[in-house]
Amino acid sequence: MKKSKEKGQAGAVQAKPEEQYKKRFERHFDELKWLYAELYDNDSMFAELCDHMERFYQERGEDLKATDAWREKNPDWYKQNDLLGMMLYIDNFAVNMKGVEKKLDYLEKCNVNYVHLMPFLDTTEGKSDGGYAVSDFRKVQEKLGTMEDLDSLTQSCHKRNINVCMDFVMNHTSEDHEWARRARKGEGEYMSRYFFYDNDSIPNQYEKTVPQVFPTTAPGNFTWLPEVGHYVMTMFYPYQWDLNYKNPRVFNEMMYNFLYLVNQGIDIVRLDAVPYIWKELGTPCRNLPQVHTLVRLMRMISEIVCPGVLLLGEVVMEPAKVVPYFGTVEKPECHMLYNVTTMATTWHTVATREVSLLKRQLDIVNGLPKEYVFLNYLRCHDDIGWGLDYDTLKLSGIEERAHKQYLNDYFQGFAGDSNSRGQLYNADPVTGDARFCGTTASLCGIEKAGFEQDQEAMERAIRLDVMLHAYMFMQSGIPVLYSGDEIGQVNDYSYEKDPNKAADSRYIHRGAMRWDLAAQADDPDTVEGKMFGRLKQLEDIRKREKAFVSYADVWTIETWDPSVLCIGRHWEGEKILGIFNFSEFDKTAWINERDGIYEDMISGQEMEAAGVNIPAYGFYYLKRKKEEG
Numbered sequence: 001m002k003k004s005k006e007k008g009q010a011g012a013v014q015a016k017p018e019e020q021y022k023k024r025f026e027r028h029f030d031e032l033k034w035l036y037a038e039l040y041d042n043d044s045m046f047a048e049l050c051d052h053m054e055r056f057y058q059e060r061g062e063d064l065k066a067t068d069a070w071r072e073k074n075p076d077w078y079k080q081n082d083l084l085g086m087m088l089y090i091d092n093f094a095v096n097m098k099g100v101e102k103k104l105d106y107l108e109k110c111n112v113n114y115v116h117l118m119p120f121l122d123t124t125e126g127k128s129d130g131g132y133a134v135s136d137f138r139k140v141q142e143k144l145g146t147m148e149d150l151d152s153l154t155q156s157c158h159k160r161n162i163n164v165c166m167d168f169v170m171n172h173t174s175e176d177h178e179w180a181r182r183a184r185k186g187e188g189e190y191m192s193r194y195f196f197y198d199n200d201s202i203p204n205q206y207e208k209t210v211p212q213v214f215p216t217t218a219p220g221n222f223t224w225l226p227e228v229g230h231y232v233m234t235m236f237y238p239y240q241w242d243l244n245y246k247n248p249r250v251f252n253e254m255m256y257n258f259l260y261l262v263n264q265g266i267d268i269v270r271l272d273a274v275p276y277i278w279k280e281l282g283t284p285c286r287n288l289p290q291v292h293t294l295v296r297l298m299r300m301i302s303e304i305v306c307p308g309v310l311l312l313g314e315v316v317m318e319p320a321k322v323v324p325y326f327g328t329v330e331k332p333e334c335h336m337l338y339n340v341t342t343m344a345t346t347w348h349t350v351a352t353r354e355v356s357l358l359k360r361q362l363d364i365v366n367g368l369p370k371e372y373v374f375l376n377y378l379r380c381h382d383d384i385g386w387g388l389d390y391d392t393l394k395l396s397g398i399e400e401r402a403h404k405q406y407l408n409d410y411f412q413g414f415a416g417d418s419n420s421r422g423q424l425y426n427a428d429p430v431t432g433d434a435r436f437c438g439t440t441a442s443l444c445g446i447e448k449a450g451f452e453q454d455q456e457a458m459e460r461a462i463r464l465d466v467m468l469h470a471y472m473f474m475q476s477g478i479p480v481l482y483s484g485d486e487i488g489q490v491n492d493y494s495y496e497k498d499p500n501k502a503a504d505s506r507y508i509h510r511g512a513m514r515w516d517l518a519a520q521a522d523d524p525d526t527v528e529g530k531m532f533g534r535l536k537q538l539e540d541i542r543k544r545e546k547a548f549v550s551y552a553d554v555w556t557i558e559t560w561d562p563s564v565l566c567i568g569r570h571w572e573g574e575k576i577l578g579i580f581n582f583s584e585f586d587k588t589a590w591i592n593e594r595d596g597i598y599e600d601m602i603s604g605q606e607m608e609a610a611g612v613n614i615p616a617y618g619f620y621y622l623k624r625k626k627e628e629g
Contacts, residue, residue, distance in 0.1 A: 017065060020069070021054070021057050024303060024307065025050075025053075025054075025304050031296075031300065031331070032297065032304075033046060035293050035297055036248075036297065039245075039248070039251075039290060039293055039294070040251070042248050045248040045249070045252060049252050049255065049301075052256055052259070056263060056305050056306075057304075057306075059263055060305070061263070063158070064263070064265065064306070064308070067158075068306055068307045068309075070308070071307065072307050072308070078310060078336070078373065078478070080549055080550070081542055081543060081545065081546060081547075081548035081550075082113065083114050083163075083478050084110075084111050084113060084114065084478075084479060084480075084539055084543075085112065085114035085115070085116060085375070085479065085480035086107065086115055086481045086482070086483055087377075087380060087381060087481070088100075088115065088116070088117065088118065088483035088513075089118045089381070089483070089510060090118070090144050090145075091143060091512075092483070092510060092511065092513055093483055093513045094513070096143065096144050097120075097144055097145035097146075097149040097150060097153045098152075098153075100117075100153060101152065101153045104162065107162060108162075110481070110536075110539075111536065111539040111543070112162065112481070113160075113161055113163060114162070114163045114165065114478070115162055115163070115164055115165065116166075116268075116480065117165065118130070118131060118167065118381055119132055119134075119166075119167045119169070120140055120141055120144050120150075121134045121136065121137055121139065121140065121141065121169075122135045122136035122139040122141055122142075123135055123174060124174055124176045124239070125500065126500045127174065127175070127176070127237075127239040128174075129236065129239075129240060130381065130504075130506070130510075132169050132236075132240070132272060133169075133173070133174040133237070133239055134169050134174055134177065135173070135174040135176040135177045136177065136178070137254075137260070137261070138257065138260060147264060150264050150265070151264050151265060153265075154264060154265025155265060157265075163268060164265060164266055164267050164268070165267065165269070165270055165312065166266050166268075166269060166270065167272050168257075168258060168261065168269045168270065168271055168272060169272045170243070170254060170272060171235070171242060171272065171273040171274075171276045172234075172235075172236065172241055173240070173241055173243060175238075175240070176239075179193050179194075180241050183228075183232075183241075184225065184228055186228060189249075191230075192244065193243060193244055193247055193249065193250050194232055194233065194243065195233035195244055195279065196228075196231070196232055197231045198229060199231075200222075200231060203222040203231045203233075205281055205282070206221055206222070206233070206285070207222075209282055209284055209285075210235070210284055210285045211284060211286075214426060215428060216426050216427070216428050217237075217426055217503075218234075218236065218237045221234065222234060233279070242279065244279070245290070245294060246279075251294065255298070258298070258301075259305055259306070262302075262305075262306045262309050263306070267308065267309060267310065268310045268336075269309060269310070269311055269312065270313075270314055271295070271311060271312065271334070272314050273314060274314060274325070275287045275315055275316075275325075277291055277294060278290040278291045278294065287317075287324075292325070292327070292333060295311070295313070295325065295327075295333040295334065296331060298311065299311060299327070299332055299333050299334075310335040310336060311333070311334045311335050311336075312335065312338075312375065313325045313333070313336070313338075314338060315337055315338065315340075316338070316340050316387070317340070318340075318361075318364075318387070318389070322337050322338075322340075323337075323368060323372060325337055326371070329371060335373065336373045336374065336477075336478070337372075337373075337375070338377075339374040339375060339376050339377075339475070340387065341361060341387055341388070341389075342358070342365060342376070342475070343376070343377055343378065343380075344384055344385065344386060344387055344388060345357055345361045345388060346358060346468065346471070347384060347411070347443070348386070349565075349582050350443075350444075350464070350582060351406070351407050351416055352416075353562070353582050354562050354563065354582075355559075355562065355563060355564065356396075357389060359565060360389070361389070362475070362554075362565075362567065363555075363556055366554045370551040371551075373477055373478065374475075374476065374477035374478070375478050375480050376472050376477045376479050376480065377472070377479070377480045377481075378440050378468055378472055378482070378485070379443075379482040379485065381482070381506070381509075381510060382506065383425040383435035383436060383505075383506050384435055384437070386404050386407055386433075388403075390403075401431075401432045404432055404433065405432055407436075408427075408434050408436060411436045411438065411443060412436075413448070419444075419445030419448045419457065419461060420444070420445065421438060421442045421443070421445075421447045421448055421490075421491060422437055422442065422443055422491075423437050423438065423491075423505040424437075425437050425504070425506055437505045437508050437509055438491055438509055439484060439491055439508075439509045440465060440468070440482065440485045441461075441465055441484075441488040441489055441490050442490045442509075444461050444462075444464045444468070445457060445460065445461030445464065446458065446461045446462065446465065446488050446490055446527065447490035448461075449461050450490065450527070460584065460616065460617060462527065462530050462531060462534075463615075463616070463617040463618060465485075465531065466531065466534045466535065466538075466619075467580055467581070467582075469481075469535055469538060470578065470580065470621065471565065471567075471578065471580045471619065473538050473539075473542050473548070474567045474576075474578035474621075475554075475567070476552070476554045477550055478550070481535075482509070483513060484511070484513055485531075486531065486532055486535055487514070487517055487518050487520075487521055487527075487528040487531055487532055488528060488530075488531040489513075491508045492507075492510070493508065495507035495508060495510070521533075538621075541601050541621060545623070546571055546572060546574060547569040547570060547571045547572075547574045547575065547576045548569065548576075549571055551571075552569050552570060552571035553568075553570040553571065554568065554569050554570075556568070557591050557593070558591070559579070559589040559590055559591055560589075560590035561587050561588060561589060561590060563581060563585075563587055564579065564580065564581050564582070564583075564587050564588075564589045565580045565582065566578065566580075566589055567580075573626075574623070574624070575623070575624040576601075576621060577591075577593065577598065577609055577620070577621075577622040577623075578619065578620070578621055578622075579591070579612055579614055579619060580619045581614045581616060581617060581619065582617075583617070584616045584617060586613065586615050586616055587613075588612065588613050588614070589611075589612040589614055590611060591610060591611075591612060592610045594608065594609070594610055595609075596624045596625060597625045598622040598623060598625065599622065599625055600620050600621065600622055601621040601622070601623050602620070602621055606625070607622070609624075
């Protein structure tokens with residue numbers, strides 16, 4: 001997708017932009033009003049929402065309106081094979097927004113055209129949860145820049161055809177948000193925007209059915225505020241106050257914040273912790289029907305005001321259970337969702353060298369409607385939890401607690417001939433539950449091999465790292481890199497010396513970008529050069545081959561070896577097979593695809609797709625050659 005093409009095609013559509021807005025509004029009005037009334041039954045608040053929607057449309061820049069119009073005419077623009085994402089923390093990557101703008105050449109060099117800027121809105125130092133405790137939705141953290149800097153950055157990105165993603169923290173605000181400060185003073189209007197109780201009766205009823213998010217570091221779902229004499233709901237951390245979406249003022253104001261932010265040039269909005277946003281006594285307060293009503297309302301508001309913007313839902317469940325957040329073809333909700341369980345199962349496969357659970361997981365994803373688009377990743381900013389399919393594992397005699405212990409030991413380097421170097425997060429000695437942290441490179445053994453100056457081990461670790469990325473690119477959906485993974489950046493232990501970070505081991509993989517190492521990306525004799533060059537080759541293949549579109553046919557093929565995974569992709573007569581060895585030993589993939597001669601797209605070697613010998617931690621991208629004549 002080229003921006004110039006977008007603008008050119010949008011011009012005719014936008015000859016009368018006011019008419020275009022009116023058509024969008026009329027198309028959605030009946031359902032918008034119906035669903036709003038279903039939750040709130042408040043005509044005046046609905047009228048106010050509609051007035052504000054039109055105002056934000058009027059304020060939307062002409063370039064953004066042109067992009068909106070082009071994307072409306074090309075609704076599958078994000079389902080092609082040319083999107084590659086990267087997640088980054090602005091300060092860690094380039095100090096501030098102006099610094100990121102100066103590094104756009106590097107992002108282009110990485111083939112990245114979708115950059116996810118991790119939380120950058122105003123927070124309180126030491127009480128931010130990595131930026132997810134927002135104290136002002138209209139202000140950038142001072143150390144990162146200003147709203148004007150954000151606008152400049154998004155404009156520069158758009159000139160290079162780079163889409164910009166940001167987090168929209170819907171579930172809660174910081175305790176330092178203006179609403180929270182006024183609620184602390186006892187102002188009823190603002191107390192009603194949260195969940196306040198003057199005794200523990202109702203909080204205790206909630207605790208009976210609502211699971212704890214962080215039982216070891218932030219137990220319970222309420223915090224006592226002695227200065228107010230009330231409890232307030234805080235499902236995540238005590239300084240993150242849950243918003244009460246039963247109050248229409250909360251929904252309206254948060255939608256105004258949403259529209260203000262997308263008007264700064266945001267293309268993709270990540271809806272943080274979206275399953276939690278509606279609370280109901282006597283329920284787990286997760287995934288309630290009203291959540292879907294709210295997300296559907298958001299989708300319609302977006303399609304009216306800014307239809308070029310995508311909604312990305314953060315829903316941490318297995319694919320079969322997250323699909324309701326896509327909505328239906330007639331009434332869609334999120335455009336994209338994270339493929340969380342497949343990511344966790346990938347690391348299980350690394351530790352066990354056994355692909356059957358991963359194959360089953362991929363079969364489930366591949367069996368879903370092609371309209372569904374998942375974001376695939378190996379690492380993100382967060383910890384990795386072991387939300388695996390334990391019912392299936394139990395059939396093989398694998399018990400949940402013992403297996404979690406093995407996985408945690410493996411990724412700390414304690415078991416299973418592991419070369420990993422990771423750390424636990426939120427370990428619970430009572431239940432045995434824990435999550436783990438570490439960069440992809442450190443979890444693959446690059447850190448250990450570098451420390452021991454073991455060249456053979458280093459080459460093996462690089463092969464594993466590259467193979468995992470090759471496998472990720474072969475999945476259906478959009479691949480997202482974590483900043484630094486493109487050069488094999490290892491763990492950063494400096495967080496342990498920072499009192500604001502020391503208790504949170506997730507900062508081990510959130511280290512500052514090593515630009516001194518990135519400077520070696522073009523040197524094939526360095527670790528950085530080997531990683532960068534091999535990933536770039538994969539990225540180029542994915543962009544070139546149309547069988548990598550999100551809506552291609554994708555399936556797994558039995559290899560008859562427990563350590564080898566085979567994925568097939570087919571679109572418009574083109575067929576590609578990806579074969580991946582999760583073992584440190586050479587293996588044979590006993591596939592039998594005798595439908596022509598294949599070419600390995602990495603080496604150019606012609607071969608049959610039958611009885612394929614694959615080296616330790618190796619992989620093949622095999623493309624079926626077309627018959628001449």
